[in-house]
Amino acid sequence: MQITSPEFKKNARSALSDTQLQKALGHVRTGFIDKRQASVDALPEFDELRDSARAIKDHTLAHLDLYLERYEEKVKSAGGYVHWAETAEDARSVILDICRAAGARTVTKGKSMITEEIGLNEFFEKEGVRPVETDLGEYIIQLRGEHPSHIIAPAVHLNKEQVEADFRRVHDHLRPNRDLSEPESLLAEARRVLRSEYFTADVGITGANFLVAETGSSVIVTNEGNGDLTQTLPRVHVVVASIEKVVPTLEDMSQILRVLARSATGQDMSVYTTVSTGPRRPGDPDGPDEYHVVLLDNGRSSMLGTEFQDMLRCIRCGACMNHCPIYHAVGGHAYGWVYPGPMGAVLTPSLAGIDKSGHLPNASTFCGRCEAVCPMKIPLPKMMRHWREREFARGLNPATQRYGLRAWALFASRPRLYHLAASFAIPALSFFTGRRPRFRYLPFAGGWTRHRDLPAPENRTFLQQWRSRQAAKQEAQA
Amino acid sequence: MSGREAILKKVRGALGAPLDDAARAKAVRQRLAKAPTGVVPARGRLPEEERIALFRQMAEKVSATVEHVKKTGDVPNAVAAYLRSKNLPASVRMGGDERLRAMPWGRVKALETKTGPADPDDEVGVSHALAGIAETGTVALYSGVENPTTVNFLPEHHIVVVDAKDIEGDLETTLSRLKKRFGKGKMPRTLNLITGPSRSGDIEQKLLLGAHGPRALHLIVVDDGRIGNKL
Ligand code: SF4
Numbered sequence: 001m002q003i004t005s006p007e008f009k010k011n012a013r014s015a016l017s018d019t020q021l022q023k024a025l026g027h028v029r030t031g032f033i034d035k036r037q038a039s040v041d042a043l044p045e046f047d048e049l050r051d052s053a054r055a056i057k058d059h060t061l062a063h064l065d066l067y068l069e070r071y072e073e074k075v076k077s078a079g080g081y082v083h084w085a086e087t088a089e090d091a092r093s094v095i096l097d098i099c100r101a102a103g104a105r106t107v108t109k110g111k112s113m114i115t116e117e118i119g120l121n122e123f124f125e126k127e128g129v130r131p132v133e134t135d136l137g138e139y140i141i142q143l144r145g146e147h148p149s150h151i152i153a154p155a156v157h158l159n160k161e162q163v164e165a166d167f168r169r170v171h172d173h174l175r176p177n178r179d180l181s182e183p184e185s186l187l188a189e190a191r192r193v194l195r196s197e198y199f200t201a202d203v204g205i206t207g208a209n210f211l212v213a214e215t216g217s218s219v220i221v222t223n224e225g226n227g228d229l230t231q232t233l234p235r236v237h238v239v240v241a242s243i244e245k246v247v248p249t250l251e252d253m254s255q256i257l258r259v260l261a262r263s264a265t266g267q268d269m270s271v272y273t274t275v276s277t278g279p280r281r282p283g284d285p286d287g288p289d290e291y292h293v294v295l296l297d298n299g300r301s302s303m304l305g306t307e308f309q310d311m312l313r314c315i316r317c318g319a320c321m322n323h324c325p326i327y328h329a330v331g332g333h334a335y336g337w338v339y340p341g342p343m344g345a346v347l348t349p350s351l352a353g354i355d356k357s358g359h360l361p362n363a364s365t366f367c368g369r370c371e372a373v374c375p376m377k378i379p380l381p382k383m384m385r386h387w388r389e390r391e392f393a394r395g396l397n398p399a400t401q402r403y404g405l406r407a408w409a410l411f412a413s414r415p416r417l418y419h420l421a422a423s424f425a426i427p428a429l430s431f432f433t434g435r436r437p438r439f440r441y442l443p444f445a446g447g448w449t450r451h452r453d454l455p456a457p458e459n460r461t462f463l464q465q466w467r468s469r470q471a472a473k474q475e476a477q478a
Numbered sequence: 479m480s481g482r483e484a485i486l487k488k489v490r491g492a493l494g495a496p497l498d499d500a501a502r503a504k505a506v507r508q509r510l511a512k513a514p515t516g517v518v519p520a521r522g523r524l525p526e527e528e529r530i531a532l533f534r535q536m537a538e539k540v541s542a543t544v545e546h547v548k549k550t551g552d553v554p555n556a557v558a559a560y561l562r563s564k565n566l567p568a569s570v571r572m573g574g575d576e577r578l579r580a581m582p583w584g585r586v587k588a589l590e591t592k593t594g595p596a597d598p599d600d601e602v603g604v605s606h607a608l609a610g611i612a613e614t615g616t617v618a619l620y621s622g623v624e625n626p627t628t629v630n631f632l633p634e635h636h637i638v639v640v641d642a643k644d645i646e647g648d649l650e651t652t653l654s655r656l657k658k659r660f661g662k663g664k665m666p667r668t669l670n671l672i673t674g675p676s677r678s679g680d681i682e683q684k685l686l687l688g689a690h691g692p693r694a695l696h697l698i699v700v701d702d703g704r705i706g707n708k709l
Contacts, residue, residue, distance in 0.1 A: 063506050187689060273670075
């Protein structure tokens with residue numbers, strides 16, 4: 001996928017004035033947050049489970065090489081194949097080889113962010129293999145030639161009228177005057193259309209939420225059942241997963257499962273948790289004849305041992321973006337690559353390079369909600385700050401920002417000068433607000449004030465207020 | 479250098495781990511051997527009667543329907559009654575599972591029972607669960623010679639029989655039951671943990687039942703004198 005993260009500002013600007021998008025984003029602002037809260041409130045042990053889940057991943061990452069070796073050994077002993085891919089390109093070519101060997105023309109796909117990361121669909125199309133996304137949201141955006149705007153709700157940026165228009169355009173073999181006004185009828189149509197695809201496909205590709213070293217199993221967690229049909233009906237099942245998905249045991253998987261669905265959709269458990277181990281066994285009436293796992297690194301090993309290692313605990317639940325005021329305002333596409341929201345702001349520079357990720361680490365108000373809800377307790381704001389520091393050290397941010405920061409540093413390191421300047425600046429700023437406590441317009445801050453007001457500073461500086469409050473307190477005590 | 483060696487070398491390098499560090503290897507061996515159980519919610523540790531009630535409550539919360547029958551022999555009648563109540567044709571698909579086969583299907587007149595993997599046209603599938611999991615209202619099913627996976631996903635209605643004595647409190651107990659059956663570190667090809675009927679919220683976050691898998695999940699709990707008439 002073409003990365004447009006350096007255009008974050010431009011992307012954000014057009015997202016803010018996109019009325020369809022703004023309407024659709026309303027569903028994120030309310031739905032996800034309330035549902036998560038309700039399910040967390042109903043489980044007193046939730047926070048203890050978060051600590052347990054974090055400890056499991058920390059232990060696994062510290063022994064990652066050994067768990068990967070053990071996992072591979074168990075997959076092989078169950079009759080499966082493991083392919084190691086250092087880069088996206090390696091992964092694509094291994095997958096293509098498997099498809100060619102199977103004589104595949106059509107490939108069904110369960111929802112997988114990893115195959116987005118390696119740009120598998122575009123690659124398949126170039127190579128003459130037809131990929132069919134089967135998750136409803138993924139199917140819709142595939143019809144539109146788009147990419148997911150959310151890691152668990154790929155089509156969250158769309159409204160039902162847009163989906164209806166796409167279905168009418170693409171499913172042109174169906175009655176033109178059929179009723180598609182409600183989500184129910186849209187879902188029923190997608191279900192019918194996709195049913196036949198499961199049976200035509202020669203290869204089914206899924207991601208994995210976990211790889212279990214103890215048993216050599218891959219685990220998918222879904223609600224629709226499409227992932228299961230994708231991996232059960234074709235002759236060949238290919239799992240594409242990144243190396244940090246491994247956990248030691250089934251018991252460890254269980255711990256993380258308890259925080260995954262609650263953080264993602266507010267369910268206690270997703271509808272289908274499927275643990276798969278190897279291909280069809282002798283005498284089995286169904287299931288794939290071949291079972292392959294493609295283990296992808298693609299930059300993750302270089303995060304180990306750095307200040308970004310904690311990011312590898314991420315279980316892709318989406319809670320951080322569901323609670324992010326920036327994501328609420330601009331949606332996922334503005335982030336310009338596969339992973340949006342706070343987790344994307346940290347991951348994209350790690351995987352695609354900081355010079356290609358531009359402003360992403362700045363796409364934050366540092367309100368800290370992402371870290372507060374992250375089931376794996378990943379310090380997302382801290383890591384965004386690390387990227388900002390690196391960006392600054394490498395001179396990647398624009399000149400105005402650098403000069404601005406330097407000017408600020410000049411004042412900040414000279415307290416007297418700072419207070420003097422602040423006490424002049426406040427009355428000067430009130431010139432722009434008039435009597436209202438918010439700016440509708442401020443010179444040099446048009447990027448902010450075009451879409452929202454800027455709160456005006458209080459009449460006095462913080463220190464002035466502090467001093468007079470302390471004085472009042474002391475007087476009261478005396 | 480192969481991809482495998484390159485990745486493992488990078489991982490070891492980044493972690494600063496020497497190739498043959500006995501202490502690390504031991505930590506991993508022990509963790510895998512002991513498979514420690516972590517935090518289990520209190521609701522997963524209830525006494526039998528409350529556990530069975532919680533199973534029902536949680537399953538209903540996720541839109542499954544639940545009914546209790548007294549004994550195994552009552553299952554075919556319950557299945558037939560379900561089909562009638564939903565205006566479904568008198569035909570079900572099931573695997574050759576011996577617990578299902580042992581039931582008196584012949585006693586229900588005009589009910590067709592087809593065995594083997596599911597067809598796209600099958601409307602109703604019947605399976606027998608390894609266990610129920612009370613904390614989440616989940617049923618655990620595994621694949622095998624007599625248990626096709628397609629029965630769990632292709633039909634519009636999925637009926638799952640679960641014995642009350644197999645309803646466990648938590649996922650961990652169910653996993654250890656599985657380990658006992660297959661041996662530690664060994665697994666059936668597919669373990670399905672199913673919690674309610676299939677659903678999607680992908681269009682405007684509106685939750686709809688019956689995405690690609692079954693639209694309805696009906697659970698028949700065989701009490702066998704455990705609950706008696708208390709429910
Ligand atoms: S960073 Fe945390 S909250 Fe965000 S997707 Fe990953 S695990 Fe979920």
